[in-house]
Amino acid sequence: MALTEQEILAGLAEIIDEIAGVPADEVTPDKNFVDDLDIDSLSMVEIAVAAQDKFGVEIPDDQLKDLKTVQDVITYVHKNAS
Amino acid sequence: MRLPQPAAGARILAFGGYQPDNVVTNDDLAAVMDTSDEWIRSRVGIASRRIAGPDETVADMAVAAAGKAIAGSGVSVSDIDLVIVATCSTEAPIPNASATVASRLGIVAPGAYDLNAACAGFCYGLANASDAVRAGTARHVLVIGSEKMSAWVDPADRSTRIIFADGAGAAVVGPVADPADKPGIGPVVWGSNGDLADKIHIKDRTSFLFQEGQAVFRWATTELYPMALEACQRAGVRPEDLAAFVPHQANLRIIESIARKIGVPRDRLADDIIHAGNTSSASIPLALARMTERGELHAGMPVLLLGFGAGMCYAAQVVTVP
Numbered sequence: 001m002a003l004t005e006q007e008i009l010a011g012l013a014e015i016i017d018e019i020a021g022v023p024a025d026e027v028t029p030d031k032n033f034v035d036d037l038d039i040d041s042l043s044m045v046e047i048a049v050a051a052q053d054k055f056g057v058e059i060p061d062d063q064l065k066d067l068k069t070v071q072d073v074i075t076y077v078h079k080n081a082s
Numbered sequence: 083m084r085l086p087q088p089a090a091g092a093r094i095l096a097f098g099g100y101q102p103d104n105v106v107t108n109d110d111l112a113a114v115m116d117t118s119d120e121w122i123r124s125r126v127g128i129a130s131r132r133i134a135g136p137d138e139t140v141a142d143m144a145v146a147a148a149g150k151a152i153a154g155s156g157v158s159v160s161d162i163d164l165v166i167v168a169t170c171s172t173e174a175p176i177p178n179a180s181a182t183v184a185s186r187l188g189i190v191a192p193g194a195y196d197l198n199a200a201c202a203g204f205c206y207g208l209a210n211a212s213d214a215v216r217a218g219t220a221r222h223v224l225v226i227g228s229e230k231m232s233a234w235v236d237p238a239d240r241s242t243r244i245i246f247a248d249g250a251g252a253a254v255v256g257p258v259a260d261p262a263d264k265p266g267i268g269p270v271v272w273g274s275n276g277d278l279a280d281k282i283h284i285k286d287r288t289s290f291l292f293q294e295g296q297a298v299f300r301w302a303t304t305e306l307y308p309m310a311l312e313a314c315q316r317a318g319v320r321p322e323d324l325a326a327f328v329p330h331q332a333n334l335r336i337i338e339s340i341a342r343k344i345g346v347p348r349d350r351l352a353d354d355i356i357h358a359g360n361t362s363s364a365s366i367p368l369a370l371a372r373m374t375e376r377g378e379l380h381a382g383m384p385v386l387l388l389g390f391g392a393g394m395c396y397a398a399q400v401v402t403v404p
Contacts, residue, residue: 040125
């Protein structure tokens with residue numbers, strides 16, 4: 001069964017907490033990774049790899065650079081989940 | 083046809099390391115380019131690195147490191163019959179560094195070759211040395227990783243200049259004398275991902291090193307830990323029993339991530355990169371030499387090595403500290 005956007009957000013918040021130490025309740029859809037959550041490009045790669053393991057959706061490096069906000073990742077995962 | 087008498091196994095007899103005198107701190111770099119101490123530490127984990135002098139060569143550094151390894155090994159130079167220099171940064175392709183290095187060390191007429199597996203080179207050399215000793219084609223092998231990466235780095239490129247550095251490390255490999263004794267160099271797990279070779283390259287002899295940082299980071303943190311675990315499994319050593327994990331000192335965040343995935347606690351992860359930078363093939367033997375000198379490693383301890391780098395070559399093996 002396809003994941004809802006809410007479920008993706010919850011899973012993503014867990015990943016971001018683990019990798020970047022950002023408390024899960026601070027991870028909201030409107031947040032910008034760089035400006036709001038202080039997450040750099042290498043952490044974004046780690047988040048993408050963890051998201052692939054969790055959601056089964058690959059996020060290549062050339063797509064990753066366009067995913068600026070938490071909502072961008074949720075939309076990408078939601079759209080590409082099989 | 084007769085074949086040479088094989089040895090029961092091979093082991094490392096001693097390590098030696100050499101770093102140039104010139105210390106370049108993050109603040110030194112921040113004075114000449116758009117970067118900062120905080121930025122460099124958070125991205126790559128480096129506080130300072132050593133840079134060779136303009137006239138200091140790959141061979142000079144190799145001789146310095148190897149001299150210490152030979153002195154510590156108790157082996158006479160006349161007993162060394164093979165010299166391998168792992169390097170990807172020599173000043174010129176001919177002659178090789180290894181024959182010159184051997185001659186300068188007083189090793190007469192050994193087999194001598196350079197080996198380019200980039201940052202994985204030392205682990206490849208160690209595997210070759212172990213096999214040569216076991217097969218009986220060499221009795222004692224000098225394996226050296228020596229690099230002058232600064233010569234190939236664009237001084238204006240902050241993404242590479244903050245990372246790469248110069249230095250050398252060496253090991254003397256010899257036979258396990260008594261068949262009842264355990265070998266000190268475990269089976270190598272090695273390979274390459276040439277399909278990703280463009281991610282780290284130098285286009286031609288007049289070009290600088292190019293590295294696609296994110297792609298390398300993704301490859302290193304996802305593809306390599308299974309190789310490291312397989313090396314442990316094939317050596318019969320559990321990751322939790324390792325005294326240390328000494329990966330190529332590529333980037334502190336990469337090696338911390340690999341260590342977590344293998345299950346090696348942070349205090350057993352070699353972090354020589356903090357004050358040595360990324361010295362490519364030299365980083366593993368240099369770290370081993372410095373950790374042994376500081377008394378952090380003792381004889382008989384099992385240590386996991388993992389080299390990885392350009393060509394997307396990798397090699398892992400468990401070794402016993404001499």
